[in-house]
Amino acid sequence: AQSVTQLDSHVSVSEGTPVLLRCNYSSSYSPSLFWYVQHPNKGLQLLLKYTSAATLVKGINGFEAEFKKSETSFHLTKPSAHMSDAAEYFCVVIDTGRRALTFGSGTRLQVQP
Amino acid sequence: NAGVTQTPKFRILKIGQSMTLQCTQDMNHNYMYWYRQDPGMGLKLIYYSVGAGITDKGEVPNGYNVSRSTTEDFPLRLELAAPSQTSVYFCASSRQGAGVAKNIQYFGAGTRLSVL
Numbered sequence: 299a300q301s302v303t304q305l306d307s308h309v310s311v312s313e314g315t316p317v318l319l320r321c322n323y324s325s326s327y328s329p330s331l332f333w334y335v336q337h338p339n340k341g342l343q344l345l346l347k348y349t350s351a352a353t354l355v356k357g358i359n360g361f362e363a364e365f366k367k368s369e370t371s372f373h374l375t376k377p378s379a380h381m382s383d384a385a386e387y388f389c390v391v392i393d394t395g396r397r398a399l400t401f402g403s404g405t406r407l408q409v410q411p
Numbered sequence: 412n413a414g415v416t417q418t419p420k421f422r423i424l425k426i427g428q429s430m431t432l433q434c435t436q437d438m439n440h441n442y443m444y445w446y447r448q449d450p451g452m453g454l455k456l457i458y459y460s461v462g463a464g465i466t467d468k469g470e471v472p473n474g475y476n477v478s479r480s481t482t483e484d485f486p487l488r489l490e491l492a493a494p495s496q497t498s499v500y501f502c503a504s505s506r507q508g509a510g511v512a513k514n515i516q517y518f519g520a521g522t523r524l525s526v527l
Binding site: 399403404 | 444446453521
């Protein structure tokens with residue numbers, strides 16, 4: 299079965315500094331991976347998806363993620379944090395049979411002024 | 412563009428009461444899902460459906476029932492509410508077919524349920 303592990307439950311950065319949210323996956327075959335964001339008291343919004351066409355994936359709001367098979371990682375990055383980036387971020391792998399999502403435990407990103 | 416609509420947004424239940432959480436989507440998606448999110452956790456799959464008339468259990472189905480009589484609607488029923496069912500419930504939908512693009516799930520805004 300596929301799974302994802304988010305290595306940090308909480309990350310705090312200053313506005314304008316880089317963001318790194320770490321995710322490792324476990325899968326017996328090439329996984330389908332996503333990052334979702336959840337702002338307080340809101341639903342989930344897709345940030346980006348890994349389609350296997352390219353290992354560096356660009357998403358919305360300046361976020362990127364790089365798929366590294368050798369490290370089984372799919373870390374999320376952004377060059378410069380903005381206050382509006384403060385939210386909960388989930389790394390997600392899909393069960394291709396049920397097409398249901400398996401979520402990591404989430405990383406809360408705090409952005410300090 | 413409505414997308415996935417969930418009602419109600421908030422509800423407080425007493426132990427033993429029953430209720431139905433409503434979910435409807437207007438994107439003609441075949442796949443629909445119910446997840447629950449407990450505080451500080453990711454989402455866990457309760458039930459899913461691959462089309463009208465077809466449903467199946469996810470990771471945490473106990474205490475819940477679903478039905479899928481139409482493509483648009485996928486209600487979740489709690490028969491005998493328990494405090495352990497206090498959670499935020501999310502409904503999602505996706506298209507049918509192969510490929511990651513068709514696996515993107517679209518989420519509703521959630522229903523916050525408290526059982527006291």
